[in-house]
Amino acid sequence: MADGFHAGRTFGAFLFDMDGTIVNSLAVVNRVWSAWARKHNVADVEEFMRTMHGIRAVENIRRLGLPGIEIEREAEAITIAEMEDVDGILPIEGALAFLSALPEGRWAIVTSAIRELALKRLAAAGLPVPRVLVTAEDVAHGKPAPDCFLLAAERLGVPIGDCLVFEDAPAGIKAAEAAGAAVAVVTATHSHVLETPHPSFADYGRLSLVANEPDGLRFGRAA
Structure with a gap:
């Protein structure tokens, strides 16, 4: 550059x-978010993982439009999982x-x-x-x-x-x-x-x- x-x-x-x-x-983000996406039956986990980087957790969850999801609660759970994993x-x-x-x-x-x-x-x-x-x-x-x-x-x-x-x-x-x-x-x-x-x-x-x-x-x- x-x-x-x-x-x-x-x-x-x-x-x-x-x-x-x-x-x-990247290792932590992929572990936490891919596990969450599979748990919630996200239709295309690979595409979601490719496009979710750099975006706030609540907005990543909101844009999926998943039924029955409490967005703030899910975002908090993901954040806790990410804070517990620094490997x-x-x-x-x-x-x-x-x-x-x-x-x-x-x-x-x-x-x-x-x-x-x-x-x-x-x-x-x-x-x-x-x-x-x-x-x-x-x-x-x-x-x-x-x-x-x-x-x-x-x-x-x-x-x-x-x-x-x-x-x-x-x-x-x-x-x-x-x-x-x-x-x-x-x-x-x-x-x-x-x-x-x-x-x-x-x-x-x-x-x-x-x-x-x-x-x-x-x-x-x-x-």
Whole structure:
């Protein structure tokens, strides 16, 4: 990505999705959600699993339109199961070094997980918690609505047009686009090619950060 569309551009702040972007929680998500989908006789479990990433639990359940389902109760049960299972949660390669190099107050995490689950996964992956952490409870409308990214930019005091969003899932990419942010796509957990007009990269291992305060943040190529 450092040689792509965003090369040489300076940003006021970076906004990171969590799961699939800085944290690899794919094993947990697949275990919990596929078991839930089979239990509730979801017609096409494979298709559901392919399209559920990056979306809040309540919205994933609601869009299925399953009869007799208490959406809030099911979402709570799924969240509890996810919090109890941290086996296999890892940082995306290079994420710790990259995040640790960012100036305080110039980055945020914007996730569809609830705050308690987000903190648990960040701790399991050994990643820092930024001053601004926007979670599912903070917005009325989750991704692909732009609310979460707009709120993160507001809390950082940076115009959304000066922010670069790091995302991995279509719902999050659509949310960032709708917000008016630049987008970079992380492909570390992708099993299929994601068609996107945005620059993409596998992980943070080959990226370096140039922090030119107060001018902003930009990329360089790691030696």
